[in-house]
Amino acid sequence: MRILSITERTVPIQSEIQNAYIDFRKMTVSVVAVMTDVVREGRRVVGYGFNSNGRYGVGGIMRERFIPRLMHAPAEALVTDEGDNFDPHKIWDVLMAGEKPGGHGERSVVVGVLDMAMWDIVAKIEGKPLYRLLADRYREGQFDSAVFVYAAGGYYQPGKDVGALQQEVQEYLDHGYTKVKIKIGGPPLQEDLRRIEAVLKVVGDGQSLAVDANGRFDLKRAIAYADALTPYNLFWYEEAGDPLNYALQAALSQYYPHPMATGENLFSLQDARNLVRYAGLHPNQDFLQFDCALSYGLVEYLRILAMLGDHGWSTRRVIPHGGHQMSLHLAAGLGLGGNESYPGVFWPFGGFADSYAVEGGYVRLPDTPGIGFECKAELYRLLASLSE
Amino acid sequence: MRILSITERTVPIQSEIQNAYIDFRKMTVSVVAVMTDVVREGRRVVGYGFNSNGRYGVGGIMRERFIPRLMHAPAEALVTDEGDNFDPHKIWDVLMAGEKPGGHGERSVVVGVLDMAMWDIVAKIEGKPLYRLLADRYREGQFDSAVFVYAAGGYYQPGKDVGALQQEVQEYLDHGYTKVKIKIGGPPLQEDLRRIEAVLKVVGDGQSLAVDANGRFDLKRAIAYADALTPYNLFWYEEAGDPLNYALQAALSQYYPHPMATGENLFSLQDARNLVRYAGLHPNQDFLQFDCALSYGLVEYLRILAMLGDHGWSTRRVIPHGGHQMSLHLAAGLGLGGNESYPGVFWPFGGFADSYAVEGGYVRLPDTPGIGFECKAELYRLLASLSE
Numbered sequence: 001m002r003i004l005s006i007t008e009r010t011v012p013i014q015s016e017i018q019n020a021y022i023d024f025r026k027m028t029v030s031v032v033a034v035m036t037d038v039v040r041e042g043r044r045v046v047g048y049g050f051n052s053n054g055r056y057g058v059g060g061i062m063r064e065r066f067i068p069r070l071m072h073a074p075a076e077a078l079v080t081d082e083g084d085n086f087d088p089h090k091i092w093d094v095l096m097a098g099e100k101p102g103g104h105g106e107r108s109v110v111v112g113v114l115d116m117a118m119w120d121i122v123a124k125i126e127g128k129p130l131y132r133l134l135a136d137r138y139r140e141g142q143f144d145s146a147v148f149v150y151a152a153g154g155y156y157q158p159g160k161d162v163g164a165l166q167q168e169v170q171e172y173l174d175h176g177y178t179k180v181k182i183k184i185g186g187p188p189l190q191e192d193l194r195r196i197e198a199v200l201k202v203v204g205d206g207q208s209l210a211v212d213a214n215g216r217f218d219l220k221r222a223i224a225y226a227d228a229l230t231p232y233n234l235f236w237y238e239e240a241g242d243p244l245n246y247a248l249q250a251a252l253s254q255y256y257p258h259p260m261a262t263g264e265n266l267f268s269l270q271d272a273r274n275l276v277r278y279a280g281l282h283p284n285q286d287f288l289q290f291d292c293a294l295s296y297g298l299v300e301y302l303r304i305l306a307m308l309g310d311h312g313w314s315t316r317r318v319i320p321h322g323g324h325q326m327s328l329h330l331a332a333g334l335g336l337g338g339n340e341s342y343p344g345v346f347w348p349f350g351g352f353a354d355s356y357a358v359e360g361g362y363v364r365l366p367d368t369p370g371i372g373f374e375c376k377a378e379l380y381r382l383l384a385s386l387s388e
Numbered sequence: 389m390r391i392l393s394i395t396e397r398t399v400p401i402q403s404e405i406q407n408a409y410i411d412f413r414k415m416t417v418s419v420v421a422v423m424t425d426v427v428r429e430g431r432r433v434v435g436y437g438f439n440s441n442g443r444y445g446v447g448g449i450m451r452e453r454f455i456p457r458l459m460h461a462p463a464e465a466l467v468t469d470e471g472d473n474f475d476p477h478k479i480w481d482v483l484m485a486g487e488k489p490g491g492h493g494e495r496s497v498v499v500g501v502l503d504m505a506m507w508d509i510v511a512k513i514e515g516k517p518l519y520r521l522l523a524d525r526y527r528e529g530q531f532d533s534a535v536f537v538y539a540a541g542g543y544y545q546p547g548k549d550v551g552a553l554q555q556e557v558q559e560y561l562d563h564g565y566t567k568v569k570i571k572i573g574g575p576p577l578q579e580d581l582r583r584i585e586a587v588l589k590v591v592g593d594g595q596s597l598a599v600d601a602n603g604r605f606d607l608k609r610a611i612a613y614a615d616a617l618t619p620y621n622l623f624w625y626e627e628a629g630d631p632l633n634y635a636l637q638a639a640l641s642q643y644y645p646h647p648m649a650t651g652e653n654l655f656s657l658q659d660a661r662n663l664v665r666y667a668g669l670h671p672n673q674d675f676l677q678f679d680c681a682l683s684y685g686l687v688e689y690l691r692i693l694a695m696l697g698d699h700g701w702s703t704r705r706v707i708p709h710g711g712h713q714m715s716l717h718l719a720a721g722l723g724l725g726g727n728e729s730y731p732g733v734f735w736p737f738g739g740f741a742d743s744y745a746v747e748g749g750y751v752r753l754p755d756t757p758g759i760g761f762e763c764k765a766e767l768y769r770l771l772a773s774l775s776e
Contacts, residue, residue, distance in 0.1 A: 010452070022486045028452075054488055060448010061494060064398070064416075098414060100442055101603045102631035102653030103493030103682075106449060215489045243490035244658035247665060265490030270632035277635060278666060294491075 001038055001083060002075040006067045007386045008032040010057030013346045017155035019183050019214045029349065030057035033386035034117040038125055045124045048373050048383040049116030051109045052293045052322030053346045058109045066095055066110045085125045088118045092299040104268035108296045115297020116326050124370040131365055134333030146362035147331040148338030150210065152323060153345065154182020162198045169202045175343055178208060178361030179235055185213035193228055200232065212238040215265065219248050226256040236261040236287055250280030261287035264321030267295035269303045276311045283313045291321040292330065305334065323350050325371050332365055348378035389426055389471060390463040394455045395774045396420040398445030401734050405543035407571050407602045417737065418445035421774035422505040426513055433512045436761050436771040437504030439497045440681045440710030441734050446497045454483055454498045473513045476506045480687040492656035496684045503685020504714050512758040519753055522721030534750035535719040536726030538598065540711060542570020550586045557590045563731055566596060566749030567623055573601035581616055588620065600626040603653065607636050614644040624649040624675055638668030649675035652709030655683035657691045664699045671701045679709040680718065693722065711738050713759050720753055736766035
């Protein structure tokens, strides 16, 4: 049982949108296809992976260091002791050999992308959808048959006024979402408040709306927004300050009475643990948004979830960033609180299986073996082009 | 005034050595040449940069994102308001446009390498060695005419016994170094103690020896080493645990009575500030080892030094990792405590200007404009090959 080839490509995720930090017109992602010598149901097993938006493709590092490590490893270093499947934990060790501790960025994306493809393969070889494999391995078979998802949008776009924002949000509700998230922090506070109040008219109440500052605020501005947001009692107030400024978050956690969310820009167990240790977050109230595709994959995510348990956090407080099917499987199979979704943007990566509509804010997963990229036609067309 | 071209190459730093984490046989570094349209003393001004050992070359990301940003920027975005020189601070903003906060690894190396080349250019255009330019800009002209350097070695190598280690250390003393550093944490504690005692016989006393665990220890092993090391009263005990495990460092800082050192694997202002906030280090006793070539360059380093000042740290407690000439200029021009040096390894990057021997543990800098790579023949041959 061995890997025959690994093909990667960097593709643009063309979009006119902007958040408070970046302009997505130049954003790229890496997609990868890992071809194996295993055949299941008459077809060669191929695993696919990609990274979520926001961090660019990482083809250079993948080709320079990580693909060669996998391709040069002896076959037995990549498979279970029984030799009946690939072992993502062993593969992780092979990928990270010769890497120093600290400095968790970019390479964490490479490992996230390759790890995704390997879990796709492992579940295909076992003939199960990934969420069932995870439930069987780590939760005594318990899984969620549908996962809470919220619609992340409300980006800034040239010429987009409050009416267009309301229309966008109405479309999310029409498509079955019950909670939505919009960006804040681009314009001045008063304009953001007008945007928020306009959206509240569409969604009905604060618990149906989250807001995301993308790490833009210093403490003063974060507090000014906290003051202004408090009366709305929002679903959450996300990433007010720099993701590594735990002291800012701790001050804000003391000050702001409602739920907060952060973590999408922390890419390792060590960083996640520092957040939990120092940021003053409330395990009974706040949300953690680590994204396996950016942070060394599911192997590291399992370590993060174990660490969270040690610190008294339920897996239900974890709602990953990224809006991809991989995290949807983690959510269903490991009992997370839900998953982000980008219904309108980051095409063809946003959204889930074509045949499963969001209903009442929840989405079901296909029973196809693996992650089920095959059930998302536009995405699969792109991924399959790598392995042809 | 503009950049005509940027050439980068990934080169191996072939070495049989190992530390407790990595095997350097596969280690690479990126070297870069930035060619300008400026002419000084009849020669075109070209700046050179490279990253320090331990983090691999970053050619892929450099080509994919960072070189295009510099080459596509309007000329005025890269130069001072007066237009009389390039402005590394403005260039930093151009390089980091479209980059999200957090995730400080790899790209921090890219920016470090390009920033080094740009400061080489800026100092060449001003016709000053970089340390004088820094002293003039940031320290009212005050500079150190020689910089403390210590010899970092004592790596593990196949077949290297205690006698060979003693011989290596004796060579450092013979070359003018007064303090040396050796690796610990590869073999069991008792063997490391035999190595330490053997080296102490050569260097004379504990204050002439530092030890470096390269982040390998959990708290239990870190404490066991602390117990064993305490009687030697060493110059410092470096990077006992994972560089991001501030809680481990804080426990150890309380426990171990003598100087400790860390920071080489923290690559941003945010990470450096977290270390200072949470790791319980002693500003009157400990050493910080941030390396500009790995951590967004001198522009970010100036922010880090300012942050350290706000937290009551003197620049004299900073002794950078990396053993390169760039940090030697920072040390002389910004009043740091010294610089690392790799006299025997990482050829041709280790060591400083050819004509300046280390004397009594200090080394002088050449008065050549720029960083003075031109005064290090073997290195310059490599760098110059990029701009031919």
